[in-house]
Amino acid sequence: MGIHITQAIEVGKYLVSQRLKGRKRFPLVLMLEPLFRCNLACSGCGKIQHPGEILKKNLTPRECFAAVEECGVPIVSIPGGEPLLHPQIDEIVRGLVERKKFVYLCTNGLLLEKSLDKFQPSQYLTFSIHLDGMREWHDSCVDRKGVFDIAVQAIKSAKSRGFRVTTNTTIFEGVNPQEMQEFFDFLGTLDIDGMMVSPGYSYEWAPDQDHFLKREQTHALFREILTPYKAGSKNWNFNHNPLFLDFLTGEKDYECTPWGSPSYSVLGWQKPCYLLNEGYYKTFQELLDNTDWGKYGHKSGNPKCADCMVHCGYEPTAAIDAMQPTNIGRSVKALLGGN
Numbered sequence: 001m002g003i004h005i006t007q008a009i010e011v012g013k014y015l016v017s018q019r020l021k022g023r024k025r026f027p028l029v030l031m032l033e034p035l036f037r038c039n040l041a042c043s044g045c046g047k048i049q050h051p052g053e054i055l056k057k058n059l060t061p062r063e064c065f066a067a068v069e070e071c072g073v074p075i076v077s078i079p080g081g082e083p084l085l086h087p088q089i090d091e092i093v094r095g096l097v098e099r100k101k102f103v104y105l106c107t108n109g110l111l112l113e114k115s116l117d118k119f120q121p122s123q124y125l126t127f128s129i130h131l132d133g134m135r136e137w138h139d140s141c142v143d144r145k146g147v148f149d150i151a152v153q154a155i156k157s158a159k160s161r162g163f164r165v166t167t168n169t170t171i172f173e174g175v176n177p178q179e180m181q182e183f184f185d186f187l188g189t190l191d192i193d194g195m196m197v198s199p200g201y202s203y204e205w206a207p208d209q210d211h212f213l214k215r216e217q218t219h220a221l222f223r224e225i226l227t228p229y230k231a232g233s234k235n236w237n238f239n240h241n242p243l244f245l246d247f248l249t250g251e252k253d254y255e256c257t258p259w260g261s262p263s264y265s266v267l268g269w270q271k272p273c274y275l276l277n278e279g280y281y282k283t284f285q286e287l288l289d290n291t292d293w294g295k296y297g298h299k300s301g302n303p304k305c306a307d308c309m310v311h312c313g314y315e316p317t318a319a320i321d322a323m324q325p326t327n328i329g330r331s332v333k334a335l336l337g338g339n
Helices: 005-020 061-071 089-098 112-118 135-141 147-160 177-188 215-230 242-248 284-290 311-321 325-335
Strands: 029-032 075-078 102-107 125-130 164-171 195-199 263-265 268-270
Touching (some): 005 311, 029 311, 075 089, 089 102, 089 112, 177 215, 242 311, 268 284
Parallel strands (some): 029 075, 102 125
Antiparallel strands (some): 263 268
């Protein structure tokens, strides 16, 4: 498993402390979006559909730190937009690392190689590179030729300089399972620190609404893709708790915990989650207290949630389940490199 052992220990301690405090709803990962601007126009993402005046805005470092301290998470994911377009992204990352937060800076890789001098390698910093497959498929997903090669070269440069690097892959309808397996094999040759995968999410503003997976499609597709991994013939290095992969293949039935990965941006705290555009709150506590959580999740009957199996909603559920006595052994085995 690609999760750093220090991170696994700190997250475990955090989960135990929340349970001892009797908290039923608490965040695990903050999705911190310091800007919505991007240098790509991917068909499966709608962030750049925001009005021009919103796209010009940036969160200040102080606003970023305040949001992290307000919700108290151990892990901060920095998506966007493209975070490396932010003029103070190095200051934001440095401040979070100094606070001993585990930072995943999510990037399409186009600006990474030229930006490496802004950062210092740390066990608390991981570059998460967006790659949806091999060259032809990935460049098609991001609607620009040449992006795959630039991202791969950026991965090699970052690894050569001692940085932690993971990849982030969104799997849409129409993907070839065998080609995805070959892609995972290829990533293994890059000496990356882990792979993250998630089914395509039905983001409301995405230009392409035709290739998001239905729930049973997700189960079937991930079962086929992960068969050699589950059988032990492939030792792919996933940056996931193995229980989340069980959920994707239909071996586990989890309910969404959207408060586990709250989203904070230039607009505030997004309600109810990263994927649904239903407004914003000014504070995290308002998000927790004023959201009718019973209206969301697979069992709620909300059609917007019916087919969602995205990591931001379900990986926190898997992390909590991993703390059950019957699952701790499997989690430890995965941490040490087993399936």
